[in-house]
Amino acid sequence: MNLPELDMAWLELPRDKAGFVRRECPRCQRSFKTRPSRHDAGMLQRLLAGYFPFENLHEAYTAEELPAWHCLYCGHRALPDAWLTPEQSAHVEQMARAWANHVRYEQLAYVQRTLAHNPRPTFVSVAPEPLPRPLPPDEELLRTLPMVCCGDEVQAQWEWDQPMVCPRCGAHHGGLSGRQQVQLEFVRE
Numbered sequence: 001m002n003l004p005e006l007d008m009a010w011l012e013l014p015r016d017k018a019g020f021v022r023r024e025c026p027r028c029q030r031s032f033k034t035r036p037s038r039h040d041a042g043m044l045q046r047l048l049a050g051y052f053p054f055e056n057l058h059e060a061y062t063a064e065e066l067p068a069w070h071c072l073y074c075g076h077r078a079l080p081d082a083w084l085t086p087e088q089s090a091h092v093e094q095m096a097r098a099w100a101n102h103v104r105y106e107q108l109a110y111v112q113r114t115l116a117h118n119p120r121p122t123f124v125s126v127a128p129e130p131l132p133r134p135l136p137p138d139e140e141l142l143r144t145l146p147m148v149c150c151g152d153e154v155q156a157q158w159e160w161d162q163p164m165v166c167p168r169c170g171a172h173h174g175g176l177s178g179r180q181q182v183q184l185e186f187v188r189e
């Protein structure tokens with residue numbers, strides 16, 4: 001039998017206009033943004049599989065090695081699924097529940113179809129609610145900064161002027177000098 005395919009487009013983390021995705025530190029609870037990671041999909045699938053252990057999800061994704069991330073501000077290191085904002089995390093859970101209902105419906109419908117010759121079916125499967133809408137795009141603009149260590153860019157809170165840690169490789173970077181601050185504030189206008 002065929003289970004419904006989970007369309008990954010529904011599960012994408014929202015991006016802002018510049019293409020950055022928000023992350024929230026599980027320790028200091030500050031948020032920053034990074035470019036989407038190629039491991040995001042695997043991380044989301046693994047979270048989904050954690051809510052409802054469907055075998056097909058486990059086979060496909062739980063073997064993937066997911067590198068840990070570092071907090072831009074406090075340097076805390078944690079696996080990728082620890083960095084969801086409360087909003088993102090609630091969305092993944094909603095999606096997992098909705099999808100589980102779809103799978104259950106398909107299973108019942110399959111039983112019904114194969115028992116079509118049965119004149120007295122003992123149940124009727126009710127079509128599940130549609131899957132939740134994706135989260136809206138992230139509108140807040142943060143300060144874009146280069147991470148020269150990884151040739152990457154991150155977005156930090158405007159008021160943060162302390163040293164920073166590269167989310168990807170953990171390298172430490174000094175705080176912004178006064179001149180850089182002025183230039184960045186100017187760019188913001």
Ligand SMILES: [Zn+2]
Pocket residue numbers: 025026027028029030071072073074075076
């Ligand atoms: Zn932190």
Ligand SMILES: [Zn+2]
Pocket residue numbers: 147148149150151166167168169170171
């Ligand atoms: Zn780096």
